[in-house]
Amino acid sequence: METVRAVVPQVQLFDDVVVAEFKASLRGELLQPHNAGYDEARTVWNAMIDRHPALIARCLGAVDIINAVNFARAHDLRVSVRGGGHNVAGNAVCDQGLMIDLSPMKGIRVDPVRRTVRVEPGAIWGEVDREAQAFGLATTGGTVSHTGVAGLTLGGGLGWLMATHGLVCDNLLSVDIVTADGQLLTASEMENPDLFWAIRGGGGNFGIVTSFEFKLHPLTPDVLGGMVLYPMTQAKEVLQFYREYARSAPDNLTAFAGFLTTPDGLPVVAIFVGWFGPLEEGEQHLEPVRKFGPPIADLVGPIPYRQLQKMFDDAAPFGLHRYWKSGYFQELGDNLLDLIIEHTTAKTSPMSVVIFFHMHGACTRVNATETAFGHREDQWDFDIIAQWADPAEADHHVEWARAFWKTVEPFSQGVYVNHLDADDSARRVRSAYGPNYERLVAVKTKYDPANFFRLNNNIAPSSA
């Protein structure tokens, strides 16, 4: 499988004086392959990724990032940027070049009066939720608490609150960003609006964000949510029920679905729900899910929002090997459901999961060209996530996901940029940017004409 990369580290790429000068310019650490902490710093969520940067700059602030960008440009080094290190394709780590590691930058400052939060790019969603919920506030965030704020936001950001408050990027007020020429800019509706438009869905193509400012919304600590499990024998009826239920949901209700294996080894189909309005009203909206079936287990009730935000954590631990295929479905027709059930039933690893993230409500009422995130339809982001522990088994599990995807791809329209894997084609990358691709090329050409930031789902500048 080609994403497994085990190369011999290039230990001595620069002379010691050059490295020492760069190191002295940083407040954070500079790691080379022989330094303690190097292997830990180059390890990301997907254990398939085994790359060896020549240097890792563990940045502590905007000036470290500026100095790292300037150093890489002066030495013609390839650059990778790490936020939370969660991206399945592993673009956060490069072979031989400079990895700009933002994970030490974890500052979070809530302004409860203005209802905003400032977040540094090494923060993960669980940390943001913790700070905001202490003031009875929240913004749309990722559904796994250890996912990075940075990469998720720049790709658009799907989450439990997206039907109520829009995508993660719809809640962004401004960023500070270091561009390829080493300048620190602010981007917002008022300042550099073209750049602000592009970073809301265009990924890490335009620079390195040093700070995000988000809107916050009141949210009581307890919401109504959880999961209802049904037997695989009922999979088709459950998904037929689910598609109508999700489609007719009000903005305060989000319903996802998926296939997983319980800790005691039972494959099940599940509906996951979150209600973000008054609790009594929510009970009525959740009743149809809880009564359908009857289910094997009904694990829905009032829970702290922060707990809902961790509900998927156990299914997505660090250290497993992964391969991912994904796309949007605007309809879940019976033929498609049959194919999905057939391939899921044949899954090669009990750890593999298949998920439907439904998008509706506020996030679909934003015009497709208002931000760079262009896929604004009422639709499902569908993910086939192959996961396994033994590296020797890779081919087997990868083949399952590929064959599965090949069968269902004809039903899909576009793909979420943050769910592309390393072997997805240029055609698929382009389809992730939908109707906004040409405008994104123009912004890329203005801010990064030499394609300095290219280890990502790349938008090539027209100058390159």
Ligand SMILES: Cc1cc2nc3c(=O)[nH]c(=O)nc-3n(C[C@H](O)[C@H](O)[C@H](O)COP(=O)(O)OP(=O)(O)OC[C@H]3O[C@@H](n4cnc5c(N)ncnc54)[C@H](O)[C@@H]3O)c2cc1C
């Ligand atoms: C378990 C799991 C759960 C997920 N759940 C969700 C979810 O609920 N909703 C959702 O929308 N997505 C979800 N995703 C996908 C997620 O959005 C992407 O994996 C995203 O890239 C993660 O961001 P990161 O900072 O952790 O990743 P990293 O791997 O650190 O970064 C990914 C890329 O983002 C860019 N980047 C990172 N930081 C910066 C920065 N400061 N400035 C510029 N570019 C930067 C770089 O190009 C980098 O290669 C999930 C992924 C996983 C693995």
